[in-house]
Every structure is written in C-alpha cells, then in structure tokens.
Amino acid sequence: xxxxxxxxxxxxxxxxxxxxxxxxxxxxxxxxxxxxxxxxxxxxxxxxxxxxxxxxxxxxxxxxxxxxxxxxxxxxxxxxxxxxxxxxxxxxxxxxxxxxxxxxxxxxxxxxxxx
Amino acid sequence: xxxxxxxxxxxxxxxxxxxxxxxxxxxxxxxxxxxxxxxxxxxxxxxxxxxxxxxxxxxxxxxxxxxxxxxxxxxxxxxxxxxxxxxxxxxxxxxxxxxxxxxxxxxxxxxxxxxx
Numbered sequence: 001x002x003x004x005x006x007x008x009x010x011x012x013x014x015x016x017x018x019x020x021x022x023x024x025x026x027x028x029x030x031x032x033x034x035x036x037x038x039x040x041x042x043x044x045x046x047x048x049x050x051x052x053x054x055x056x057x058x059x060x061x062x063x064x065x066x067x068x069x070x071x072x073x074x075x076x077x078x079x080x081x082x083x084x085x086x087x088x089x090x091x092x093x094x095x096x097x098x099x100x101x102x103x104x105x106x107x108x109x110x111x112x113x114x115x
Numbered sequence: 116x117x118x119x120x121x122x123x124x125x126x127x128x129x130x131x132x133x134x135x136x137x138x139x140x141x142x143x144x145x146x147x148x149x150x151x152x153x154x155x156x157x158x159x160x161x162x163x164x165x166x167x168x169x170x171x172x173x174x175x176x177x178x179x180x181x182x183x184x185x186x187x188x189x190x191x192x193x194x195x196x197x198x199x200x201x202x203x204x205x206x207x208x209x210x211x212x213x214x215x216x217x218x219x220x221x222x223x224x225x226x227x228x229x230x231x
Contacts, residue, residue: 035219043204045222091157101210102171105157
C-alpha cells in the first residue's frame with residue numbers, strides 16, 4: 001500500500017533560521033511522483049514542486065530546496081532563511097501514476113515562523 | 116475561469132439535513148477530484164472524475180455521500196443525512212489529464228462544512 005509519513009506535526013522557528021520538513025513515503029510502484037504543497041492560513045493549497053521518481057537530482061528554487069533520496073524513500077524540504085510568510089501547513093504527497101493520479105497525502109507539518 | 120471555484124465557502128447545517136457542495140474546475144481540465152480535510156488532518160481522497168464518469172469512488176466514506184459531474188465541467192458533492200463527523204473542509208481539484216505526464220492539481224479554496 002502507498003503511504004506518506006510526515007513525522008513532524010509542528011515546527012516553530014525564529015525568522016532567518018533554516019528549517020527542514022521531513023517526508024518519508026512507501027510505494028511498490030517503480031514510477032511515481034512526489035509533491036509538496038503549502039497550505040497558508042487562507043486554506044488554499046499551493047503547489048510547490050513535483051518530482052518524478054526517475055529524477056533524483058536535488059532542486060533549488062530561491063530559498064526552497066528539496067532532497068530526494070530513493071535509497072531511504074525520503075523527499076525532504078528545506079527552507080533557508082525562513083520568513084514569517086512561510087508560516088503554513090506543508091503537505092507531502094505521492095501519486096499513483098498512469099491510473100487515476102490520485103494523490104496520497106501525509107498528515108502535514110505546521111510551520112510557525114516567529115519574527 | 117482562472118482557478119478552481121468552490122461554493123459555498125462556508126456551510127453550517129443541522130444534523131440530518133442534506134447538503135450540496137459545488138465545484139467549478141478550470142476550463143478544459145478533464146480530471147476532477149474531491150478530497151476531505153478534517154481539522155488538523157491531511158487530505159483524504161473521496162472521488163475522481165475523468166470527464167463525466169467516476170472510475171474511482173473508493174474514498175467515499177458511506178452511501179450517504181454521492182457526487183456527479185455534468186458537461187465535463189461542474190461537479191456537485193452531495194451528503195445526505197449529515198452527521199457531525201462529516202464536519203470538515205471539502206476540497207476540489209482539477210488537472211488537465213489523469214493519464215500520461217502528470218503535473219499535479221490546482222486546488223480550490225474549499226467548502227468548510229460544519230454540522231451542528
């Protein structure tokens with residue numbers, strides 16, 4: 001069965017600190033996609049990144065970076081120099097490709113960045 | 116429209132009443148999904164539409180829940196005889212296609228349902 005685990009339920013940091021959000025997944029598929037979504041207090045989910053299982057290159061986008069490690073089934077997300085606007089719930093998700101593209105979500109990590 | 120639109124944004128209903136939640140996906144998006152998010156929880160898949168048909172309804176929690184889609188556009192999620200455990204945010208998402216390359220969904224802002 002497919003499963004996504006985000007063990008950190010809540011993280012609090014002070015502005016400008018770096019923070020890493022962990023995501024561990026389980027799947028028997030050899031082809032799959034991994035995602036991160038941000039859910040700010042407004043409630044709307046914002047797409048951050050999609051990663052194909054065949055592409056293990058790490059990715060950096062501004063202050064955001066993602067570390068994909070197939071060997072440990074992890075897809076961790078790091079925010080560098082955090083800002084108050086980064087405060088949100090962050091969800092990691094795994095898709096069932098070539099079928100319904102249903103997303104299996106983790107339970108989310110609430111990040112609070114204090115000034 | 117430019118994004119996925121859901122209505123109403125908030126709904127308070129009495130236990131035992133029926134409710135209808137509406138989703139307008141992005142124009143041209145053939146795939147449409149409903150998810151439920153209980154307070155402090157992740158998202159639970161409910162149902163997936165490809166066009167007007169629903170090949171995967173595996174997440175609907177009971178026969179009180181049903182959904183339909185018409186014109187490969189608007190979808191309605193209906194909950195009959197609502198119970199307090201139905202209280203949650205119901206999120207709709209759409210994507211261009213559910214086969215081949217998949218770039219993820221665009222989500223609506225959700226309908227917050229409170230059953231009192």
